[in-house]
Amino acid sequence: MENNTVSTPAIIITPEEMLQHWQGHRGLTRKVIEAFPEDQLFTFSIGGMRTFSAMVHELVDIAAGGVRGIATGEWKTLMHGEEDAFPKDKAGVLKLWDQVTEIIEEYWPQIKPGRFHEVDKAFGQYENTVYASLLYFIDNEIHHRGEGYVYLRALGIQPPFFWER
Amino acid sequence: MENNTVSTPAIIITPEEMLQHWQGHRGLTRKVIEAFPEDQLFTFSIGGMRTFSAMVHELVDIAAGGVRGIATGEWKTLMHGEEDAFPKDKAGVLKLWDQVTEIIEEYWPQIKPGRFHEVDKAFGQYENTVYASLLYFIDNEIHHRGEGYVYLRALGIQPPFFWER
Numbered sequence: 640m641e642n643n644t645v646s647t648p649a650i651i652i653t654p655e656e657m658l659q660h661w662q663g664h665r666g667l668t669r670k671v672i673e674a675f676p677e678d679q680l681f682t683f684s685i686g687g688m689r690t691f692s693a694m695v696h697e698l699v700d701i702a703a704g705g706v707r708g709i710a711t712g713e714w715k716t717l718m719h720g721e722e723d724a725f726p727k728d729k730a731g732v733l734k735l736w737d738q739v740t741e742i743i744e745e746y747w748p749q750i751k752p753g754r755f756h757e758v759d760k761a762f763g764q765y766e767n768t769v770y771a772s773l774l775y776f777i778d779n780e781i782h783h784r785g786e787g788y789v790y791l792r793a794l795g796i797q798p799p800f801f802w803e804r
Numbered sequence: 805m806e807n808n809t810v811s812t813p814a815i816i817i818t819p820e821e822m823l824q825h826w827q828g829h830r831g832l833t834r835k836v837i838e839a840f841p842e843d844q845l846f847t848f849s850i851g852g853m854r855t856f857s858a859m860v861h862e863l864v865d866i867a868a869g870g871v872r873g874i875a876t877g878e879w880k881t882l883m884h885g886e887e888d889a890f891p892k893d894k895a896g897v898l899k900l901w902d903q904v905t906e907i908i909e910e911y912w913p914q915i916k917p918g919r920f921h922e923v924d925k926a927f928g929q930y931e932n933t934v935y936a937s938l939l940y941f942i943d944n945e946i947h948h949r950g951e952g953y954v955y956l957r958a959l960g961i962q963p964p965f966f967w968e969r
Binding site for chain 2: 793
């Protein structure tokens with residue numbers, strides 16, 4: 640008799656948990672945007688780096704375009720080149736942030752099992768397994784938000800606690 | 805007749821891939837440590853924040869103590885209170901970093917399937933599912949490394965590319 644026992648794969652994180660993890664991080668980044676004074680969000684920088692609003696522009700593009708690309712295989716950034724469309728005030732940035740939250744909630748359930756281990760060219764450029772691209776999107780946000788923490792500290796502002804999701 | 809079909813769970817990332825992901829991030833952090841001038845690693849700070857070496861001390865403690873805690877259920881930081889044991893020069897920090905790399909390689913294969921969804925008190929204090937604690941350890945490193953990037957930029961030094969793992 641054949642042994643048909645399939646060993647249980649070690650599930651590190653389920654799709655539902657990963658969605659929660661991602662949105663939790665995005666909730667923290669939202670608090671960091673809120674913590675910036677209106678003007679400094681668009682002007683403050685250290686050592687020739689981008690402003691935090693420019694980083695947020697990138698994060699919004701990647702998150703919205705990323706979840707859509709993962710779910711559908713069609714890759715384009717949220718703004719796809721219409722740079723002028725990015726909001727010019729904090730309220731607008733926060734509103735856009737919340738729209739992306741909804742886009743993620745909309746597309747995430749459409750991701751098919753097995754998709755995470757397919758190889759795809761994210762945004763038509765970055766060939767990788769889908770799970771690695773997804774982690775890159777999230778890690779990239781954590782990275783830039785960490786940079787935003789230093790901006791806030793340099794401005795004398797206490798950032799939100801890192802574990803507050 | 806009963807339908808015994810078990811739907812394939814969507815594997816986002818396998819343990820082997822997660823190990824590679826973690827060590828890839830640690831490789832990048834190692835490059836950031838290397839990029840600091842010897843003295844500034846232990847002295848430079850912005851806005852009253854910790855030096856990058858103090859952050860690295862935390863990362864080393866969490867990574868080594870974290871993987872051991874996940875694998876064995878015994879939680880203690882690498883230095884467990886012996887603060888004086890942390891190296892005072894860059895070569896020593898890098899050597900310690902590499903020792904932690906080996907500790908992770910040693911303990912990771914001992915993690916039992918199913919462990920990632922157990923609830924445990926990380927370091928006797930932070931009650932969470934094990935996968936959430938693991939992600940916290942990695943995310944915390946990305947976060948502080950992002951802060952280190954701003955330190956380097958403020959010092960006029962180009963940090964390594966974020967995608968260089």
